[in-house]
Amino acid sequence: MPKQTFFNLPDDKRENLINIAITEFAENDYQSASISRIVAEAGIAKGSFYQYFENKEDLYSYLLDLGAQQKAKFLSSEPPDPEMDIFAYLRWLIQGGVRFEFSNHRLSQVGYRAVKSGSLPDAYLEQALASANQFFTQLVAQGKTQGNIDENVDVEVAAFIFNTIFTELGTFMIDRLQMTGAFSQEDGRSAFDSPQAEAIFDQVLTILQFGMGVKEK
Numbered sequence: 001m002p003k004q005t006f007f008n009l010p011d012d013k014r015e016n017l018i019n020i021a022i023t024e025f026a027e028n029d030y031q032s033a034s035i036s037r038i039v040a041e042a043g044i045a046k047g048s049f050y051q052y053f054e055n056k057e058d059l060y061s062y063l064l065d066l067g068a069q070q071k072a073k074f075l076s077s078e079p080p081d082p083e084m085d086i087f088a089y090l091r092w093l094i095q096g097g098v099r100f101e102f103s104n105h106r107l108s109q110v111g112y113r114a115v116k117s118g119s120l121p122d123a124y125l126e127q128a129l130a131s132a133n134q135f136f137t138q139l140v141a142q143g144k145t146q147g148n149i150d151e152n153v154d155v156e157v158a159a160f161i162f163n164t165i166f167t168e169l170g171t172f173m174i175d176r177l178q179m180t181g182a183f184s185q186e187d188g189r190s191a192f193d194s195p196q197a198e199a200i201f202d203q204v205l206t207i208l209q210f211g212m213g214v215k216e217k
Contacts, residue, residue: 002062006052017042017052018066021059026109030060030119061124064114067107068128074100086143087209094201098193115170129167136162165204173200 006014020041025033035056039046053059080092101108114120120128136159143149149158177196 002053002058003051009052017044018063022063022106022110025060025063025113026106029113029117030056031117033060035059057121060114060119061121063107063110064120064124067104067111070104070107071097071100074103085146085148086139087148087205089139090208091201091205098197102193112170129163132163132167133159136160136166162208165208169204173197176200 009017017038021038024038024041028034033056035049036046039049053062075093075096078096080089084092137155140149140153140155140158140162144151144153144155177194
């Protein structure tokens with residue numbers, strides 16, 4: 001977490017430093033990102049940076065947390081229909097994520113670089129996985145209550161499957177769509193906002209809802 005001296009900065013100086021850091025980590029992986037470039041662009045002494053953050057990993061973790069918080073805030077501004085079933089909700093969640101990426105492409109790119117390069121800090125990764133598992137456990141339980149998921153399905157197993165798929169989905173799609181980044185379309189839109197990506201989302205949700213067995217005709 002940032003030190004209190006960071007939060008004591010005037011709003012404009014704090015936002016400027018963070019925006020510069022976001023650009024640096026959006027354009028470079030963790031190992032290549034440079035604190036020296038960040039402080040030079042921000043016009044502050046390198047010693048000042050260490051009055052705000054412990055080290056590069058501390059800044060990196062803060063940016064990842066910021067991305068998660070901003071995404072949650074963005075999604076809460078357009079809440080889903082409380083009557084929709086679990087699979088409709090998952091589609092809403094995916095589509096909302098795409099809209100967030102389009103609106104916050106630099107910040108989102110930081111997260112995708114972290115996942116793609118495997119450079120997530122261990123403590124952050126453990127916390128993220130635990131939070132995701134709790135979220136999907138509750139979602140599966142709700143799906144059973146609504147009657148959208150078979151009551152005989154093991155909640156923990158189902159939550160594990162959901163968690164694994166959605167944890168790995170971004171990386172899979174970057175590889176499948178041969179993206180150099182999450183925002184590789186010529187018009188600057190998220191590459192996830194495309195017919196090819198939509199087809200993958202459809203496949204994932206169809207498999208989750210109906211399985212892979214041959215359907216009776």
